[in-house]
Amino acid sequence: MHKVIKQYFPKLFEQMGALTDHRKRRDYQVSELITSGIAMFLLKATSRNALNNDRKQECFKSNYAKIFKRRLAHMDTVEDFLRRLPAEDLDKLKAGLVAGLVEQRVLHRFKLLGKYFTVAIDGSGINSYEENDAEQSLLSKTSKNGNTTFYRYAVEAKLVTASGLAISVGTEWVTNEPGRNFDKQDCEQRAFERLARQVKKSFPRLPVCILADGLYPNKTFMKTCKDNGWEFVVVLKDDNLKTLQQDITDVENKHRHSTECSTSKSKGKKHIHWQYEWITEQLDHGGYRVYWLKCTETVTHLDKDSKVASQKATRFVYLTSMEVDKENVRNIAGAGRMRWKIENEGFNTQKNGGYNLGHKYSRKSFSSYKNYYQCMQIAHMINQFTIHSNNITALLNTDTKLTIKHIWKQLMAWLTCCIASETDFEINNRIQVRLAG
Numbered sequence: 001m002h003k004v005i006k007q008y009f010p011k012l013f014e015q016m017g018a019l020t021d022h023r024k025r026r027d028y029q030v031s032e033l034i035t036s037g038i039a040m041f042l043l044k045a046t047s048r049n050a051l052n053n054d055r056k057q058e059c060f061k062s063n064y065a066k067i068f069k070r071r072l073a074h075m076d077t078v079e080d081f082l083r084r085l086p087a088e089d090l091d092k093l094k095a096g097l098v099a100g101l102v103e104q105r106v107l108h109r110f111k112l113l114g115k116y117f118t119v120a121i122d123g124s125g126i127n128s129y130e131e132n133d134a135e136q137s138l139l140s141k142t143s144k145n146g147n148t149t150f151y152r153y154a155v156e157a158k159l160v161t162a163s164g165l166a167i168s169v170g171t172e173w174v175t176n177e178p179g180r181n182f183d184k185q186d187c188e189q190r191a192f193e194r195l196a197r198q199v200k201k202s203f204p205r206l207p208v209c210i211l212a213d214g215l216y217p218n219k220t221f222m223k224t225c226k227d228n229g230w231e232f233v234v235v236l237k238d239d240n241l242k243t244l245q246q247d248i249t250d251v252e253n254k255h256r257h258s259t260e261c262s263t264s265k266s267k268g269k270k271h272i273h274w275q276y277e278w279i280t281e282q283l284d285h286g287g288y289r290v291y292w293l294k295c296t297e298t299v300t301h302l303d304k305d306s307k308v309a310s311q312k313a314t315r316f317v318y319l320t321s322m323e324v325d326k327e328n329v330r331n332i333a334g335a336g337r338m339r340w341k342i343e344n345e346g347f348n349t350q351k352n353g354g355y356n357l358g359h360k361y362s363r364k365s366f367s368s369y370k371n372y373y374q375c376m377q378i379a380h381m382i383n384q385f386t387i388h389s390n391n392i393t394a395l396l397n398t399d400t401k402l403t404i405k406h407i408w409k410q411l412m413a414w415l416t417c418c419i420a421s422e423t424d425f426e427i428n429n430r431i432q433v434r435l436a437g
Helices: 002-008 012-017 030-042 048-055 058-068 075-084 087-103 184-202 219-228 242-255 329-352 366-387 390-398 404-417
Strands: 117-129 139-142 148-160 166-174 208-212 231-235 256-265 270-279 283-285 288-302 308-320
Touching: 002 366, 012 030, 012 087, 030 048, 030 058, 030 075, 030 366, 048 058, 048 075, 048 404, 058 404, 075 366, 087 166, 087 184, 087 366, 117 166, 117 184, 117 329, 148 184, 148 329, 148 366, 166 184, 166 329, 166 366, 184 219, 208 219, 208 329, 219 231, 219 288, 231 329, 242 256, 242 270, 242 283, 242 288, 256 329, 270 329, 288 329, 308 329, 329 366, 390 404
Parallel strands: 117 208, 208 231
Antiparallel strands: 117 148, 139 148, 148 166, 231 308, 256 270, 270 288, 283 288, 288 308
């Protein structure tokens, strides 16, 4: 972990030290406080109180100081600081770290068609409350029996790769607006417009292809992508855009093309067949150029006698701003499928993989909670590169029953019970991070 920070995020602590400091009493450096907040998620402590309990153990404090070269602050002190820290500061810090990865060309091998970084967009409910916070910022929903639930909802932009990385490049919060009831489609799409401005400002020259679900194929989404110079691949549901669906039906027989490919897994017991179809004719939706493509995936399982035990076909339909042909249809359809990574490797990992996304790290201060959330995104970014490092990959390949959860459990046991020497953390050689193709 410390080697990954040293190689891929060499300016992390320097950038932390440049953050705004509104404190009058300064017992800790800014970098110590932010590192403490990030470490809570790096080490998957699950709560402020849990990390405070670990902090009481001298062995843990000593090892922590040797890893990060900084003191571990009490989380109440971190909370006081994060309440005063403008949320935009950690947004900029996170964006700077991602920009550093782009400059190092770490992710270039995963670009779509050799040109575009694939950025998935999606929203998720984070947690719920029985009452609003002190800033009256929470969304609310009232049930038929009159009970009101308050909750937080965020729209994320994550740079996703075929290797399984899901790195946050921007976050926009869906906040309560007086006089208007919550409506997911309206709120999430308006939040996307704000998020798009944020991502464009942070990465003005980054070639981007936006991946989105069936909530987004509308003129506003397409205009936002065109204005920012972005391409897109978006899910088209059967009941969406009736006029465009009719246009597709009118031209598909004349301009439809198809190609097929297959693969076998699990020693020949599982066969996957893909059939790709696309329309070469350019379609129009509200004045915006779009192209249609479909992937039908058929999964066949064979029994011990090599007879068909089960078979299931699933179809995936997309609209894209890129012209589709036989050479690129598989890559574009594959990019559309990668949208799921923001849900699986993104939200689901942070909710159920030890980061405890649903925990209420700051119940009363929305500003503080947003800063904890960004600490989580930075920690998740670092942990993903740690998991994809050659050391961890070799461990997982050696023992097929070994899990990431168990490795983290061993790490915490070592931090808590073993006295490390300074030489354990010397960086003699640059670590090589292997990203699966």
